[in-house]
Amino acid sequence: MNWADLQEKKTNELQLTVELYGSLSATGKGHGTDGAVCAGLSALHPRHSSTMDIWAAMPRLVEKPLLSIAGEEINFQPEKDIHWLAWQMDELALPHPNTMRFRLYAENKIILEMSILSVGGGFVEKLDPKTGAKQSSAEDERIADLPHPFHTAADFVKQCTENNKTPWELVLLNQEKLGHSRQEVRAHLDAVLDTMDSCIEAGLNTEGILPGGLNVRRRAKELFKRIESGSTPEWAGNDLRPSVYAMAVNEENAAGGRVVTAPTNGSSGLIPAVFRTLKEKHNLSRETLQNGLIVASVIGALVKTHASISGAEVGCQGEVGTSCAMAAAGAVAMLGGSIQQMEQAAEMGIEHHLGMTCDPIKGLVQIPCIERNAMGAVKALNAAALALASDGSHLISLDRVLKVMKETGLDMNQKYKETSTGGLALG
Ligand code: SF4
Known part of the structure; x- marks a missing residue:
C-alpha cells in the first residue's frame, strides 16, 4: 500500500511501531539506535540538522508522543513503540543481522509496513513487501x-x-x-x-x-x-x-x-x-x-x-x-x-x-x-x-x-x- 491508498483507508488514530532485530537490538541501546530512529522520524537530517536537535528528538517524543509525517499526526511513544527483538522475524531467519521493520496501524490493524536493512555506513536497503527480496536502487541499475x-x-x-x-x-x-x-x-x-x-x-x-x-x-x-x-x-x-x-x-x-x-x-x-x-x-x-x-x-x-x-x-x-x-x-x-x-x-x-x-x-x-x-x-x-x-x-x-x-x-x-x-x- 502506498501513501495515497492510505489516505483512502485511513480512519481515526494512526500509530507507528518500530521493530529492531538482531544486532540492532543487541547493541542498539549502546549505539543510540533508538535516538537515531526518533531523529529520523522527526525529519532531522544527519548532515543538515544540529547534533543538539538530533539528540533532543527522543526526549521530545517522550514528552509529546506525536509525529507529524506528510501532514498526518501519528502516535509514537519511543519507550513503548520501539520493540527490541531477537534473531527471527515472523519465525524466519533475518534477511540481515541489522533488520528493522516499521508498521503503521489504524484501529489496531496494520495498514502500511516497510522492512529496512541497515547494511553499514548509513546505507540502507529496502525489502520488497511482496517478494521479501532486496530492492535494487535506480543508481545500481x-x-x-x-x-x-x-x-x-x-x-x-x-x-x-x-x-x-x-x-x-x-x-x-x-x-x-x-x-x-x-x-x-x-x-x-x-x-x-x-x-x-x-x-x-x-x-x-x-x-x-x-x-x-x-x-x-x-x-x-x-x-x-x-x-x-x-x-x-x-x-x-x-x-x-x-x-x-x-x-x-x-x-x-x-x-x-x-x-x-x-x-x-x-x-x-x-x-x-x-x-x-x-x-x-x-x-x-x-x-x-x-x-x-x-x-x-x-x-x-x-x-x-x-x-x-x-x-x-x-x-x-x-x-x-x-x-x-x-x-x-x-x-x-x-x-x-x-x-x-x-x-x-x-x-x-x-x-x-x-x-x-x-x-x-x-x-x-x-x-x-x-x-x-x-x-x-x-x-x-x-x-x-x-x-x-x-x-x-x-x-x-x-x-x-x-x-x-x-x-x-x-x-x-x-x-x-x-x-x-x-x-x-x-x-
Ligand atoms: S565493528 Fe564497530 S562497534 Fe564493533 S568493535 Fe569495531 S568499531 Fe567497535
Missing part, C-alpha cells in the same frame, strides 16, 4: 551505462591502465555520466574534509567522561598536549600523532558528535587521522586530498560489494579493516603512487585485519573501538609506506582478500559480530 564500469579491483586497475587515466579522473567521468558534475563531486568532498577536520579539532579540545556508564575518560586532548610539548616517545618511528587524531574523532563519535562515516561511525577516526597526518607532513593541496578520498571511496565500495562494511555481518574486519584499506590506498594516491601500489596497500590494509571480531562493551562504541581506530591508522600508514617502497607486484590480490574476508565473516561465531555477547564485551 545505471552502473552498466558508465563509461568506465568496474566490478572488481582488477577491473578498476585495468580500466585505469588501459585508458591511461588516474583513478580519480576515471571516477569523475563515471560520476558525470550519473549526473554529478565534477564541481559538485569536489564540493561534496570538500565538505567531507571540512567535517573530518572539525571533528578532529573538537576531539582535541574536549575532555571529560564519555556518556554511557562505562566511565571512559577522553584522552585525545591530554595526549595531544604531550605530543606538542615533546614528551611522548618517538622511538621506532612511533609518532603518536595519527593515533591521537583517530582517537579524537572516535571520542567525538562516542559522545554523539558529528562524524563522517568512513566507512562507518565506529571506524570514522582512521581516515581523518591518516589524511591529516599526511597533509601536515607533505603540505598536500586540497585537490590532492580530494583525490585521495576518491580512491578511498572506491576501495570502500569494492568491500561493500564483495564482502561487507557491517560489523554485524563480518565483525570489525569489515569496519576498521575496511577503513584501514581505504586510508592506505588513499595515502598512496596522495603521495603519487601507481594504481598497482594503491591496490597493494588496500590489500595489506584488509589482510592484516582478517578475522578481527566486533565485541564492544555494553554495546557502546568505546572499548575496543576508540583505540582500534588508533591502531588502524598506524597500520594504514605502514601499508602505504610498504606499498610505495615496492613496485606494486604482490601475490594475494585485493579481490582475493575480499573473498576471504567475506568467508571469514560468515564463519565467525555470531557472538563476535556486534552482539556484545562474547569477547571483550563480557568484561
Whole structure:
C-alpha cells in the first residue's frame, strides 16, 4: 500500500511501531539506535540538522508522543513503540543481522509496513513487501551505462591502465555520466574534509567522561598536549600523532558528535587521522586530498560489494579493516603512487585485519573501538609506506582478500559480530 491508498483507508488514530532485530537490538541501546530512529522520524537530517536537535528528538517524543509525517499526526511513544527483538522475524531467519521493520496501524490493524536493512555506513536497503527480496536502487541499475564500469579491483586497475587515466579522473567521468558534475563531486568532498577536520579539532579540545556508564575518560586532548610539548616517545618511528587524531574523532563519535562515516561511525577516526597526518607532513593541496578520498571511496565500495562494511555481518574486519584499506590506498594516491601500489596497500590494509571480531562493551562504541581506530591508522600508514617502497607486484590480490574476508565473516561465531555477547564485551 502506498501513501495515497492510505489516505483512502485511513480512519481515526494512526500509530507507528518500530521493530529492531538482531544486532540492532543487541547493541542498539549502546549505539543510540533508538535516538537515531526518533531523529529520523522527526525529519532531522544527519548532515543538515544540529547534533543538539538530533539528540533532543527522543526526549521530545517522550514528552509529546506525536509525529507529524506528510501532514498526518501519528502516535509514537519511543519507550513503548520501539520493540527490541531477537534473531527471527515472523519465525524466519533475518534477511540481515541489522533488520528493522516499521508498521503503521489504524484501529489496531496494520495498514502500511516497510522492512529496512541497515547494511553499514548509513546505507540502507529496502525489502520488497511482496517478494521479501532486496530492492535494487535506480543508481545500481545505471552502473552498466558508465563509461568506465568496474566490478572488481582488477577491473578498476585495468580500466585505469588501459585508458591511461588516474583513478580519480576515471571516477569523475563515471560520476558525470550519473549526473554529478565534477564541481559538485569536489564540493561534496570538500565538505567531507571540512567535517573530518572539525571533528578532529573538537576531539582535541574536549575532555571529560564519555556518556554511557562505562566511565571512559577522553584522552585525545591530554595526549595531544604531550605530543606538542615533546614528551611522548618517538622511538621506532612511533609518532603518536595519527593515533591521537583517530582517537579524537572516535571520542567525538562516542559522545554523539558529528562524524563522517568512513566507512562507518565506529571506524570514522582512521581516515581523518591518516589524511591529516599526511597533509601536515607533505603540505598536500586540497585537490590532492580530494583525490585521495576518491580512491578511498572506491576501495570502500569494492568491500561493500564483495564482502561487507557491517560489523554485524563480518565483525570489525569489515569496519576498521575496511577503513584501514581505504586510508592506505588513499595515502598512496596522495603521495603519487601507481594504481598497482594503491591496490597493494588496500590489500595489506584488509589482510592484516582478517578475522578481527566486533565485541564492544555494553554495546557502546568505546572499548575496543576508540583505540582500534588508533591502531588502524598506524597500520594504514605502514601499508602505504610498504606499498610505495615496492613496485606494486604482490601475490594475494585485493579481490582475493575480499573473498576471504567475506568467508571469514560468515564463519565467525555470531557472538563476535556486534552482539556484545562474547569477547571483550563480557568484561
Ligand atoms: S568493535 Fe569495531 S565493528 Fe564493533 S562497534 Fe567497535 S568499531 Fe564497530
